[in-house]
Structures are given as C-alpha cells and as structure tokens.
Amino acid sequence: MSCVGICGSDVHYLVNGRIGDFVVNSPMIIGHEAAGIVSKLGKNVKNLKVGDRVAIEPGVPCRVCEFCRSGRYNLCPEVIFCATPPVHGNLRRFYTHAADYCFKLPDHVSLEEGALLEPLSVGVHACQRAGITLGSKVLILGAGPIGLVTLLVAKSLGATKTVITDLVQTRLDVAKDFGADATLLVQRSDDEATLVKKVHDLFGCEPDKTVDASGAESSTRLALLATKSGGVAVLVGMGPPEVKLPLVQALAREIDIRGVFRYVNCYPTALDLVASGKVNVKPLITHNYDIEQTHEAFETAKTGRGGAIKVMIHCKRS
Ligand code: NAD
Ligand code: ZN
Structure with missing residues (x-):
C-alpha cells in the first residue's frame, strides 16, 4: 500500500463505533480510499504486473446476483467493501485485492491522485x-x-x-x-x-x-x-x-x-478525468502523514483543524 485517504466514515467508525446498521463489534482496520504498488500476483491475473501502480476500488461484489448481472453492482447485497464492518480496510502496508478492481495508473498520475479516485467516483x-x-x-x-x-x-x-x-x-x-x-x-x-x-x-x-x-x-x-x-x-x-x-x-x-450509493463502473471515468487533466483533485489534499502518525492524522480529520479537507496517510513515501 502507498497511500490511504481518511474519509468521514472512517472517523465515524472510530468515534461512534457504528454507521446505521453497520456496527464495529471487534477491532477493524480502517481505510478505503487507497492506492498501492503491486508486489505479488495471483496465478491467473493477466491485467497487472508486479510494480504496477494501481488505484483500488474498495468494493468487490459477488458478480452473480441480479444487481451484479444487470450492471448495478453497487447494490449487490454480498459486496465486500473495505472498512465496512466486519470487513477490514486497507490502511496497512500490504493488502490483497481482486485484480479486476485495481486500476493501473498512467505514469503521470500520482498514487495520491489514485487514492482520490474513490471520492471522485x-x-x-x-x-x-x-x-x-x-x-x-x-x-x-x-x-x-x-x-x-x-x-x-x-x-x-x-x-x-x-x-x-x-x-x-x-x-x-x-x-x-x-x-x-x-x-x-x-x-x-x-x-x-x-x-x-x-x-x-x-x-x-x-x-x-x-x-x-x-x-x-x-x-x-x-x-x-x-x-x-x-x-x-x-x-x-x-x-x-x-x-x-x-x-x-x-x-x-x-x-x-x-x-446515490457509492458508485458503479465509475473508476475508469474518474481516472480518465484526472489523467486527461479535466479535473484536478490534488488541492483536496490539505494534510499528509506517515502511517506511524495515523493517530495524529485521525485527530486532524476528526477536528478539521488547520482547514483540513482530505487527510492522506502514506504507508510508504512515494
Ligand atoms: P463532510 O462532513 O466533510 O462534508 C459535509 C459538509 O456539509 C461540511 O462541510 C458541512 O459544514 C456541510 N454542512 C452541514 N450542514 C449543512 C447545511 N445545513 N447546509 C450546507 N452545508 C452543510 O463529509 P463528506 O466526506 O464531504 O461527505 C458528505 C456526505 O456524503 C456525508 O453525509 C457522507 O456520509 C455522505 N457520503 C455518502 C456516500 C454515498 O454513497 N451515498 C458516499 C460518500 C459520502
Ligand atoms: Zn452481487
């Protein structure tokens, strides 16, 4: 993992332990606005190679229900979504994800921008x-x-x-x-x-x-x-x-x-918007922290101090 943005929902889980029916009953890793560098591949993966820089679409649906099959996979009742309890999120150094929900970033798009494809979507x-x-x-x-x-x-x-x-x-x-x-x-x-x-x-x-x-x-x-x-x-x-x-x-x-519930088939468009320069998401990032400073990063996100909009945590400096 390279960088993970803090979302209001991460702060909400930390402070209140629940969002509606989603309750944190046991320790959960947070984070779902993320990008990273591929370090290992499953044996059938064809779309990526080791070293690729990728944005991670955090929700992987079941692929077979009527919603998935009709192209509205954001409504899939079986979706496995990072940091929605009890599923762990990706604010960590290594993380495994379905390859087809990873989007390779062109060289001129930064990993921070890759992480921001989540809210942009x-x-x-x-x-x-x-x-x-x-x-x-x-x-x-x-x-x-x-x-x-x-x-x-x-x-x-x-x-x-x-x-x-x-x-x-x-x-x-x-x-x-x-x-x-x-x-x-x-x-x-x-x-x-x-x-x-x-x-x-x-x-x-x-x-x-x-x-x-x-x-x-x-x-x-x-x-x-x-x-x-x-x-x-x-x-x-x-x-x-x-x-x-x-x-x-x-x-x-x-x-x-x-x-609106999250997004569906929006990552490719979000990436094109950023890669083409039609949209500049970089100014959203007001604060940067290393993963060791996660506690402080969450304090900033929680209080909004220093005019915080998007707080980015770096698992590894790029
Ligand atoms: P945020 O809390 O940073 O932003 C909300 C903004 O609304 C704040 O700047 C706040 O000052 C402002 N606000 C509050 N009351 C207002 C009012 N009466 N009039 C005008 N502005 C007011 O949160 P965010 O990360 O930007 O997310 C916005 C909302 O979208 C949250 O409720 C979040 O849970 C939700 N969300 C929904 C989805 C979805 O899939 N439906 C996805 C992501 C976020
Ligand atoms: Zn489904």
Missing part, C-alpha cells in the same frame, strides 16, 4: 444520477470533499452555473477556488423561504439539478424546495435515518428524487 456517480450535462444549472449543498468533487465533475460535464452552500466560510472559499460560480453561507437559524430565494437570486433562475452532499435535514429540504419544477434532486449525504421532507410540494412539481 462518488462525484461521478452523483452527477450521472443527476443527469448533469452541457448547460445544467447545478446546486450543490455542502462543500466537504464530496460536495467539492461533485462540483469538479459537474463543471467538467459542462454545467454552466454552479452554486454551492456550506455552514463554514473556509470551505466555501475552497469551493470558490475550485471554480464554483457562487457560494452561499448558510446558518442553522436561516428561514427556509429566504434560503430558497437566495439560491434563486444567485442563479438568476432556478437550478435544474441539485445534489445534497451534506446529509443535513435542512439541506435535503432545500434540495426539494429550490430545484426547478421537473428537475432532479440527488441525495448523497447520509444524515439521520428518518427526516421530515416537503414531499407533496416536490411531487406536485415533479421533482425526481434519486439516491
């Missing part, structure tokens, strides 16, 4: 689920790593106006650097109707695609209320298991509400 899937295309007006709620990669992908797809919200101004500053056309600082006490109006004023129209990358109930509500009639609201952020939503308002305006 979530952005690719979210934008595909939203149907973002040339001329789309895209509202993104939450400017964490997922909101930011969604912004990058939406722009690469030809979105002509992007507005992103957050509760934290420094995150919005980063979003601005990432090319957001406008940002909106939200406060927990904000009146909903006022927020909808502010969003529409910033667009000068109504967004036809909205991606909630925060999981906050107020954001999910805003997604349904601010999206143009006939538009699409994609829900990526995972908040409380049950939330109160203005559903009748949304259905009467034919808002398509679509869920």
Whole structure:
C-alpha cells in the first residue's frame, strides 16, 4: 500500500463505533480510499504486473446476483467493501485485492491522485444520477470533499452555473477556488423561504439539478424546495435515518428524487478525468502523514483543524 485517504466514515467508525446498521463489534482496520504498488500476483491475473501502480476500488461484489448481472453492482447485497464492518480496510502496508478492481495508473498520475479516485467516483456517480450535462444549472449543498468533487465533475460535464452552500466560510472559499460560480453561507437559524430565494437570486433562475452532499435535514429540504419544477434532486449525504421532507410540494412539481450509493463502473471515468487533466483533485489534499502518525492524522480529520479537507496517510513515501 502507498497511500490511504481518511474519509468521514472512517472517523465515524472510530468515534461512534457504528454507521446505521453497520456496527464495529471487534477491532477493524480502517481505510478505503487507497492506492498501492503491486508486489505479488495471483496465478491467473493477466491485467497487472508486479510494480504496477494501481488505484483500488474498495468494493468487490459477488458478480452473480441480479444487481451484479444487470450492471448495478453497487447494490449487490454480498459486496465486500473495505472498512465496512466486519470487513477490514486497507490502511496497512500490504493488502490483497481482486485484480479486476485495481486500476493501473498512467505514469503521470500520482498514487495520491489514485487514492482520490474513490471520492471522485462518488462525484461521478452523483452527477450521472443527476443527469448533469452541457448547460445544467447545478446546486450543490455542502462543500466537504464530496460536495467539492461533485462540483469538479459537474463543471467538467459542462454545467454552466454552479452554486454551492456550506455552514463554514473556509470551505466555501475552497469551493470558490475550485471554480464554483457562487457560494452561499448558510446558518442553522436561516428561514427556509429566504434560503430558497437566495439560491434563486444567485442563479438568476432556478437550478435544474441539485445534489445534497451534506446529509443535513435542512439541506435535503432545500434540495426539494429550490430545484426547478421537473428537475432532479440527488441525495448523497447520509444524515439521520428518518427526516421530515416537503414531499407533496416536490411531487406536485415533479421533482425526481434519486439516491446515490457509492458508485458503479465509475473508476475508469474518474481516472480518465484526472489523467486527461479535466479535473484536478490534488488541492483536496490539505494534510499528509506517515502511517506511524495515523493517530495524529485521525485527530486532524476528526477536528478539521488547520482547514483540513482530505487527510492522506502514506504507508510508504512515494
Ligand atoms: P463532510 O462532513 O466533510 O462534508 C459535509 C459538509 O456539509 C461540511 O462541510 C458541512 O459544514 C456541510 N454542512 C452541514 N450542514 C449543512 C447545511 N445545513 N447546509 C450546507 N452545508 C452543510 O463529509 P463528506 O466526506 O464531504 O461527505 C458528505 C456526505 O456524503 C456525508 O453525509 C457522507 O456520509 C455522505 N457520503 C455518502 C456516500 C454515498 O454513497 N451515498 C458516499 C460518500 C459520502
Ligand atoms: Zn452481487
């Protein structure tokens, strides 16, 4: 293994010991945003050779169920996904993975970028689920790593106006650097109707695609209320298991509400976006630590100190 990025879910497992129905009952290695160098091959592996630098797609599905066979393997109930209990993750020096879920990196793509293909793939899937295309007006709620990669992908797809919200101004500053056309600082006490109006004023129209990358109930509500009639609201952020939503308002305006679960067949696209230079994920990395400093790395990720966005742990310096 070369490098592993820390995801919010890793921190969540460490702090709370569970995410919904996934409970950490015995010690578990965390990490699923990873890249490494092939050191050994299974006897039937044809697509890789020793020394190849690879990004690791962390979920390996069963390959035979109806979801796998119909091309929606992210919904496979038997998927084995790194660092989703009880499956160990890949924050370690050596790790074994299915060869066809390893993606060889071209020489000019770094291992750090390889690790970032994981969150980038979530952005690719979210934008595909939203149907973002040339001329789309895209509202993104939450400017964490997922909101930011969604912004990058939406722009690469030809979105002509992007507005992103957050509760934290420094995150919005980063979003601005990432090319957001406008940002909106939200406060927990904000009146909903006022927020909808502010969003529409910033667009000068109504967004036809909205991606909630925060999981906050107020954001999910805003997604349904601010999206143009006939538009699409994609829900990526995972908040409380049950939330109160203005559903009748949304259905009467034919808002398509679509869920996102990880990604499916997105690694090749994410890699092409990075390799072609269409998307630059490097600025997401704000902090780097060696594997011996993992404790400190998690403190940084947990507290967000020093404006942390993506914290990268290096198992071996490249
Ligand atoms: P993050 O916590 O770093 O980012 C969330 C951002 O939303 C933060 O910057 C926060 O300040 C902001 N926020 C919180 N409340 C808000 C509000 N009311 N309005 C606007 N912004 C608000 O997390 P992340 O790593 O970027 O992930 C985002 C979400 O996506 C998380 O809920 C995560 O669990 C989820 N996620 C889902 C999938 C999936 O497959 N569906 C995959 C990856 C992550
Ligand atoms: Zn399956």
